[in-house]
Amino acid sequence: MNTNAALTVTDVSFSYGAKKALDRVDFEIPPGHCTMLLGPNGAGKSTLFSLITRLYDTPNGQIELCGYDIKKRTTRALANLGIVFQQTTLDLDLTVLQNLRYHAALHGMSHKVAAQRIHEELERLDMFARRFEKVRQLNGGHRRRVEIARALLHKPALLLLDEPTVGLDVPSRTSIVDYVHSLARTGHIAVLWASHLIDEIYPDDRLIVLHKGKIKAAGSVDEILQSTGTATVKDAFFRLTQGD
Numbered sequence: 375m376n377t378n379a380a381l382t383v384t385d386v387s388f389s390y391g392a393k394k395a396l397d398r399v400d401f402e403i404p405p406g407h408c409t410m411l412l413g414p415n416g417a418g419k420s421t422l423f424s425l426i427t428r429l430y431d432t433p434n435g436q437i438e439l440c441g442y443d444i445k446k447r448t449t450r451a452l453a454n455l456g457i458v459f460q461q462t463t464l465d466l467d468l469t470v471l472q473n474l475r476y477h478a479a480l481h482g483m484s485h486k487v488a489a490q491r492i493h494e495e496l497e498r499l500d501m502f503a504r505r506f507e508k509v510r511q512l513n514g515g516h517r518r519r520v521e522i523a524r525a526l527l528h529k530p531a532l533l534l535l536d537e538p539t540v541g542l543d544v545p546s547r548t549s550i551v552d553y554v555h556s557l558a559r560t561g562h563i564a565v566l567w568a569s570h571l572i573d574e575i576y577p578d579d580r581l582i583v584l585h586k587g588k589i590k591a592a593g594s595v596d597e598i599l600q601s602t603g604t605a606t607v608k609d610a611f612f613r614l615t616q617g618d
């Protein structure tokens with residue numbers, strides 16, 4: 375086991391009644407990389423994210439964030455997590471600054487520390503000049519940037535992204551994909567990114583392919599191409615997600 379892992383998922387299963395959504399799932403997410411979670415519709419990605427964020431209880435198996443069990447040390451564990459959901463969770467009638475201040479307060483940051491962190495993250499995302507604008511006035515790409523800034527305010531070790539580029543135009547999508555990849559590399563943060571879009575994968579990313587609740591493959595892009603005997607991630611994905 376890698377003791378530096380930001381996230382460790384061990385033997386996790388989950389069912390909705392008789393429907394098994396996750397079946398003995400095991401993996402680790404190391405810092406310094408984007409790990410792309412790929413899976414067709416119904417693979418179990420959202421269920422997995424709901425378990426990691428404690429939206430659902432984990433009845434079987436164990437999930438640890440930076441070594442803290444999310445069931446036994448919930449507060450310590452979740453302090454290491456930043457998340458961007460697929461649907462926006464910003465308050466549209468508050469300004470950018472108000473949304474971020476509110477989040478910082480929930481994380482127990484002092485006003486001074488919050489102001490400094492908000493400044494830093496908005497600057498890095500080129501959004502500082504828009505801090506007094508109401509979120510409702512921002513376009514989709516800018517709203518996403520605010521959500522990423524918010525997820526990073528408390529300096530999490532793991533950033534969880536659930537298809538954050540859905541509905542964005544190509545320039546906004548490209549800038550967010552680039553930004554998050556550089557964040558993983560230079561900030562040495564761990565990123566777990568659920569995506570349907572093969573072109574969001576960079577050559578040095580790690581991949582997890584989930585299909586019908588089971589992990590079909592996990593490793594670097596090269597390892598997965600080699601083990602499947604394919605030339606592209608698209609071909610590897612199709613090969614791994616055919617049948618059961």
Ligand SMILES: Nc1ncnc2c1ncn2[C@@H]1O[C@H](COP(=O)(O)OP(=O)(O)OP(=O)(O)O)[C@@H](O)[C@H]1O
Nearest residue numbers: 390393394395413414415416417418419420421422
């Ligand atoms: N509330 C629920 N009740 C019953 N079954 C559910 C529920 N939520 C999800 N499922 C089933 O569990 C399985 C995994 O669903 P999940 O939403 O986690 O997949 P996903 O990979 O996120 O799919 P998508 O890419 O479409 O969002 C699917 O078979 C789905 O139909």
